[in-house]
Amino acid sequence: MEQQHNSQESPTKPSEYDPDINQDELIKAQEKQIAEEIKANTAMIGSLDDLSTLEQEYSNDPVYSGKVKTLLPKYCNVRRTRPDGNCFLRGFIFAYLEYCIHHRDELARFKKYLEGSKEELFEMGFPKFTTEDFHDMFMEVVSDLEGSGSVDRVEAVCNDGGTSDYLVVYLRLLISSHLQKNAEFFSFFIEGGRTVEEFCKQEVEPMYRECDHLHIVALTAAVGVGVRVMYLDRGEGSTVASHDFPEDSTPVIHLLYRPGHYDILYNKA
Numbered sequence: 001m002e003q004q005h006n007s008q009e010s011p012t013k014p015s016e017y018d019p020d021i022n023q024d025e026l027i028k029a030q031e032k033q034i035a036e037e038i039k040a041n042t043a044m045i046g047s048l049d050d051l052s053t054l055e056q057e058y059s060n061d062p063v064y065s066g067k068v069k070t071l072l073p074k075y076c077n078v079r080r081t082r083p084d085g086n087c088f089l090r091g092f093i094f095a096y097l098e099y100c101i102h103h104r105d106e107l108a109r110f111k112k113y114l115e116g117s118k119e120e121l122f123e124m125g126f127p128k129f130t131t132e133d134f135h136d137m138f139m140e141v142v143s144d145l146e147g148s149g150s151v152d153r154v155e156a157v158c159n160d161g162g163t164s165d166y167l168v169v170y171l172r173l174l175i176s177s178h179l180q181k182n183a184e185f186f187s188f189f190i191e192g193g194r195t196v197e198e199f200c201k202q203e204v205e206p207m208y209r210e211c212d213h214l215h216i217v218a219l220t221a222a223v224g225v226g227v228r229v230m231y232l233d234r235g236e237g238s239t240v241a242s243h244d245f246p247e248d249s250t251p252v253i254h255l256l257y258r259p260g261h262y263d264i265l266y267n268k269a
Contacts, residue, residue, distance in 0.1 A: 042080075042082045042083070043082065043159055044081065044082045044090055044158060044159050044161070044164050045079065045081060045082075045090060045091075045094045045155060045158045045159055045264075046079055046080035046081065047079070048077050048079050048266070049077060049078050049079065049080070050076070050077060050078075051068075051071060051072060051075055051076055051077055051078050051265075052072075053078070054068050054071075054078055054256075055068045055069065055072070063234055064232065064234075066238055067232055067238065067239065067240050068232070068240075070238070070239045070240055071230065071232075071240055071256075071265075073268075074267065074268060075230075075254070075265045075266060075267060075268060076266055076267070076268045076269075077265070077266035078256060078263055078264065078265055078266070079091075079094070079263065079264040079266070080263045080264075081094075081261075081262060081263055081264065083260070083261050084208055085207070085208035085209055085210050086165075086168050086207065086208060087210075087261050087262045087263070088210070088211035088215070088216070088255070088262040089167075089168045089171050089172070089211060090158065090164065090168060091253075091255050091262045091263065091264045092171070092219065092225075092227065092253060092255070093158060093164070093167050093168070093171065094154060094155070094158045094264060095253040095254070095255070095264045096110075096225055096252070096253055097141075097142075097145060097154045097157075097158075098151055098154050099252050099253065100142075100145065100149075101145055101149035101150065101151070101153075101154065103252075104146075106252075107142065107145065107146060107149075109224075110142065110223070111139070111142045111143070111146070113223065113224065114135070114138055114139055114142060115139070117135070117174060118131065118132065118135040120177060121135075121173055121174075121177055124176075124177045124180060124181065126173055126176075126177070131173065133166070134166050134167075134169050134170040134173065135170060137163060137166040137167065137170070138166070138167055138170050141157055141163065141167065144157075165207065168207065169207065171219060172204055172205050172206075172207075173205065174218075174219065174222050174223065175200075175204050175215050175218045175219050175222065176200040176204045176205050177222070178218040178219070178221060178222040179196050179199070179200055179204065179214065179218050180196055180197055180200060182218075183195075183196040183197070186214065186218075189213075189214055190214075199214075210260065211262075216229070216245045217245060217246070220245040220246050220249070221246055225252060225253065226244060226245070226246065226249035226250050226251040226252055226253070227244070227245045227251055227252075227253045227254075227255060228242055228243070228244050228245075228251035228253070228254050228255070229242065229243050229245070229255050229256075229257050229262075230242050230254065230255070230256050230257065230265060231243070231257045232256055232257065232258050233257075233258065233259055254266070254267060
């Protein structure tokens with residue numbers, strides 16, 4: 001037990017810079033600790049909440065609360081995702097599978113697409129053994145939903161760490177494949193003098209890398225699923241800007257973007 005005479009020392013006193021400590025390693029350790037805390041305390045896919053909870057969250061922020069109010073006539077609920085860099089993909093998977101259990105023709109279309117996607121990935125040079133594992137897990141989930149599909153079942157699947165991560169990885173491979181197949185077009189949008197392949201190896205295929213505009217364009221085009229993203233930020237105007245992927249598509253998934261994070265939105269009936 002700590003002695004009484006030390007009680008006046010501040011336990012949070014910042015330590016002085018120590019040149020002998022590798023600062024990069026220290027930052028990585030801190031990031032890992034934060035990630036572990038998020039993992040321990042936040043579900044990959046949260047419960048269905050009333051959109052008013054978002055309004056309450058920003059009650060002291062006039063810019064954000066004002067913009068949230070403009071969402072209320074269109075949307076009724078929000079489902080939060082874990083902010084771990086995979087939030088867009090986890091949100092996409094859950095929202096799409098939830099849509100599919102109510103639209104069986106779309107589930108059948110997606111299953112047919114998945115069946116053929118494995119060979120396309122092989123043709124692009126992805127390793128057969130691991131790719132097959134990720135693909136088989138996705139097929140197993142879809143087949144399971146064909147027989148006993150329910151929102152509770154989708155929620156259970158998406159909150160199972162092993163299963164959810166496999167689904168996320170497979171979507172990352174599909175994104176990478178689409179970008180590389182269309183490298184001539186996408187190369188104009190990649191910064192830093194990197195090739196499309198280098199971008200995919202660094203920013204697409206690794207877990208926990210955040211998805212940006214290119215990821216969403218590639219995934220929605222590859223899978224053939226319309227997504228509407230509502231951008232809640234401090235941009236100009238008093239309303240929330242939106243963008244449909246692909247353009248002119250009919251969105252079946254609605255996501256709320258806040259800087260660095262995506263959650264799932266639900267339309268009013």
